[in-house]
Each structure stands twice: as C-alpha cells, then as structure tokens.
Amino acid sequence: DTGVSQDPRHKITKRGQNVTFRCDPISEHNRLYWYRQTLGQGPEFLTYFQNEAQLEKSRLLSDRFSAERPKGSFSTLEIQRTEQGDSAMYLCASRHGTGGSPLHFGNGTRLTVT
Amino acid sequence: GENVEQHPSTLSVQEGDSAVIKCTYSDSASNYFPWYKQELGKGPQLIIDIRSNVGEKKDQRIAVTLNKTAKHFSLHITETQPEDSAVYFCAASEGGGFKTIFGAGTRLFVKA
Numbered sequence: 001d002t003g004v005s006q007d008p009r010h011k012i013t014k015r016g017q018n019v020t021f022r023c024d025p026i027s028e029h030n031r032l033y034w035y036r037q038t039l040g041q042g043p044e045f046l047t048y049f050q051n052e053a054q055l056e057k058s059r060l061l062s063d064r065f066s067a068e069r070p071k072g073s074f075s076t077l078e079i080q081r082t083e084q085g086d087s088a089m090y091l092c093a094s095r096h097g098t099g100g101s102p103l104h105f106g107n108g109t110r111l112t113v114t
Numbered sequence: 115g116e117n118v119e120q121h122p123s124t125l126s127v128q129e130g131d132s133a134v135i136k137c138t139y140s141d142s143a144s145n146y147f148p149w150y151k152q153e154l155g156k157g158p159q160l161i162i163d164i165r166s167n168v169g170e171k172k173d174q175r176i177a178v179t180l181n182k183t184a185k186h187f188s189l190h191i192t193e194t195q196p197e198d199s200a201v202y203f204c205a206a207s208e209g210g211g212f213k214t215i216f217g218a219g220t221r222l223f224v225k226a
Contacts, residue, residue, distance in 0.1 A: 004157070031212070042120075042203050042216030043158065056212060091157055100146040100165070100209030105157030 002026070004106035006092050012112045013082055020078045021109045025094030032075050033103065034067055035091040036060070043091055043105075049075060082113045116141040118206050120217025128225050133191045135220045137204035140185070144206040147180060147187050148214070152201045161202075162189070165209075194224045 005024040013019050025032045030051050035043035046065070048056045051072040064082075069075040079086055089110050093103040117140040127133050139147075145166035150158035164171045164178045164187065171178050177190045187206075191198055201221050207214040 033214075040123075040219070042118075042205075042218050045213055045215070048212050050212075093157075098209060099207035099211040099214060102148050102160045102163060103158075103214055105150075105159070107155065107157045 004092055004094055004104050006090075006106035006109050008109055009107065010110045010112075012114065015084060015113055016081055018078065018080045019082060019111065020076055021090055021092075021111075023075045023077070023092030023106060024073070025075070025092070026096075026104055027073075029094035029096045029104070030072070031095045031097070032069055033093045033095075034075070034077050035093060035105075037089040037091055037108070046077075079111075082111075084113045087111055087113045116144075116206070116213070116215045118204060118215045118217040120204050120220060122220060123218065124221045124223075126223040126225065127194050129194060129196060131194055133194055133198070133222055133224075135189045135202055135204065135222075136186065137188070137206075137217050138184075138186050139206040139215070141206065141208065141215075142185070143208045143211070145209045146207045147178070148205050148207075149178060149189050150203045150205065150216075152203065152219075158203055191222075194222075196224050196226050198222060199224045 032049045034046040037043045049069040064080045067077045089108040091108045093105045120137045148163035152158040180187045201219045204217040
C-alpha cells in the first residue's frame with residue numbers, strides 16, 4: 001500500500017489559464033473521489049468514479065471543471081479559464097468498497113490563482 | 115440536503131486533559147461515521163470509525179460514541195499530547211452509497 005499520490009503539490013497560475021492535476025489512487029481501489037477544501041472548511045465533494053465511469057458530479061462543479069479516469073487507474077482534474085475563486089486545496093481519495101469503508105486521501109494539490 | 119455540523123470549531127486543552135468534539139448529521143440513512151485527523155500540509159487521515167450497529171468504540175486514547183436516535187456522534191481523546199494538535203473532521207455516509215459528507219472541522223491545540 002503506497003498510498004494515494006497527487007501531483008503537483010502546489011500550483012500557482014494566473015487567472016484565465018488552464019491547469020491539470022493528477023491523482024494515482026491505491027492500486028486495488030476501484031472508487032476514486034475528488035474533493036475541494038478551502039481554508040477552515042471540511043472537504044467538499046466534487047466528483048466520483050467507479051473504475052473508469054464518472055458516476056456523480058456535484059453542483060459545485062462548473063462546466064470549467066472536467067475529470068477523467070481513462071483506464072480506471074489514475075485520474076486527472078482539469079480546470080479551464082481559472083478564476084480566483086478556484087484557489088483551494090484539491091484532494092483526491094480512493095476506497096475499496098462503498099460508502100461504508102474509509103476514504104484514503106492524498107496530500108492534495110494546493111492551487112493559487114493570482 | 116445532507117449536512118454534518120461539528121462543534122467546537124476551535125478547542126484548546128492542557129496536555130494530559132481530555133478533548134471532546136461533537137457532531138450531528140441530518141441524513142437518517144447514514145450508518146458509517148469516520149473521524150479524520152489532518153496535519154498541516156497533509157491530507158486527512160482516518161483515525162477511528164464507527165458503524166450504526168455499535169454505540170461505542172475505543173482504540174487506546176481515542177473513543178467514539180454514537181447516538182443514532184439523536185443523530186449525534188462524538189470523538190473523545192484522553193490524556194492529550196502535543197502531537198494530538200491538528201484539525202479533526204467528522205464525517206457521515208450511507209454504507210451502500212458513495213458520498214461521504216464532512217463537518218467543517220475542529221482545530222485542536224494541546225498546550226504543553
């Protein structure tokens with residue numbers, strides 16, 4: 001169990017630019033999640049994959065956000081035309097099983113939009 | 115929609131004292147309640163969890179209690195140590211579902 005890996009750890013970008021983050025889940029976990037966390041708040045659900053299928057997206061996820069998990073292994077989260085309000089920590093998590101099993105989180109990608 | 119409320123937002127205790135964090139949830143279908151600890155610059159890490167068929171669970175200095183009727187659950191840390199200082203999150207989910215809802219977090223300071 002090498003844990004959930006996220007890359008990059010930090011990203012600073014100018015408003016209007018596109019950014020892409022990568023998540024490598026624990027290898028035997030078929031469920032992968034993206035959460036967003038702002039200062040002083042708990043993680044907020046963004047989207048969820050079971051294998052390669054994206055099964056749920058939060059209303060928080062605007063059209064500028066897109067996520068993929070092409071082969072049911074790693075996942076990418078892209079934000080197009082970034083805005084200052086997108087500045088946050090983006091957390092990836094994976095689990096083996098349904099909602100009754102624990103989430104395993106990566107250390108996140110901290111995005112700063114200037 | 116589903117909601118988890120967590121109190122207090124900040125808690126300061128002396129080393130060796132106990133700390134208690136309380137949460138309430140709104141979704142009656144929730145039956146799995148994990149607690150996570152988040153240290154600076156890291157993602158949340160599971161420290162203990164409880165399922166709805168159990169009222170209490172203990173792991174060394176950490177214990178969780180669940181009152182399903184009142185939709186309350188609590189984290190108890192005894193004999194606190196400076197390394198317990200972190201942000202703690204409660205969460206709730208439905209076992210057969212996919213979404214886990216988190217509280218807003220409690221920042222715990224343990225003073226040496």
